[in-house]
Amino acid sequence: DQQVKQNSPSLSVQEGRISILNCDYTNSMFDYFLWYKKYPAEGPTFLISISSIKDKNEDGRFTVFLNKSAKHLSLHIVPSQPGDSAVYFCAASAGTYKYIFGTGTRLKVLA
Amino acid sequence: NAGVMQNPRHLVRRRGQEARLRCSPVKGHSHVYWYRQLPEEGLKFMVYLQKENIIDESGMPKERFSAEFPKEGPSILRIQQVVRGDSAAYFCASSPEPDRGSTDTQYFGPGTRLTVL
Numbered sequence: 427d428q429q430v431k432q433n434s435p436s437l438s439v440q441e442g443r444i445s446i447l448n449c450d451y452t453n454s455m456f457d458y459f460l461w462y463k464k465y466p467a468e469g470p471t472f473l474i475s476i477s478s479i480k481d482k483n484e485d486g487r488f489t490v491f492l493n494k495s496a497k498h499l500s501l502h503i504v505p506s507q508p509g510d511s512a513v514y515f516c517a518a519s520a521g522t523y524k525y526i527f528g529t530g531t532r533l534k535v536l537a
Numbered sequence: 538n539a540g541v542m543q544n545p546r547h548l549v550r551r552r553g554q555e556a557r558l559r560c561s562p563v564k565g566h567s568h569v570y571w572y573r574q575l576p577e578e579g580l581k582f583m584v585y586l587q588k589e590n591i592i593d594e595s596g597m598p599k600e601r602f603s604a605e606f607p608k609e610g611p612s613i614l615r616i617q618q619v620v621r622g623d624s625a626a627y628f629c630a631s632s633p634e635p636d637r638g639s640t641d642t643q644y645f646g647p648g649t650r651l652t653v654l
Binding site for chain 1: 541543568570572577578579580581582585593596628632642643644645646647648650
């Protein structure tokens with residue numbers, strides 16, 4: 427039972443363009459969402475989060491959008507840089523410490 | 538990765554041996570979480586500990602796996618009599634004291650890659 431789904435295993439984007447990573451969830455009790463970035467042989471690095479009381483949160487080049495009615499969130503990276511190439515994980519929690527992770531999307535930013 | 542330390546980074550064990558994975562949280566963090574990542578999958582919650590207490594071990598297999606977070610020293614995830622299916626990356630995360638009912642961001646260590654031959 428995959429409660430958090432990242433349906434695109436990989437994505438390639440040209441440097442300078444926008445990267446859009448998507449995440450869908452099924453549990454309507456989720457109220458806190460996070461994005462982590464992971465390089466090979468390293469742990470996930472926290473990127474940005476959003477509470478369910480908001481529909482947008484922005485931090486520099488990274489913006490997360492939350493559409494509660496569609497149970498969908500997305501991460502926008504603009505402009506994309508080669509150093510953004512990594513695996514991006516979406517995670518969600520229902521008011522607790524127990525994060526449910528998606529399976530990740532591998533982003534490749536082409537120079 | 539915000540100061541969470543894990544060792545060893547790589548661990549090779551033969552079937553039937555024991556594996557001990559260590560995690561030192563960010564200084565000042567009193568909450569530790571262990572996750573497991575199997576190949577091509579997302580991270581799966583295993584256990585949540587505070588100092589000297591296991592708060593939630595619902596994600597941990599009931600046999601062969603145990604975890605502790607003693608008053609002094611790192612948190613330990615212990616796997617007894619390892620099998621090939623235990624091969625995975627094990628990540629530890631820590632967070633500061635969360636407010637009751639709230640969620641606090643977890644910061645992850647670099648992980649321990651366990652290979653069982």
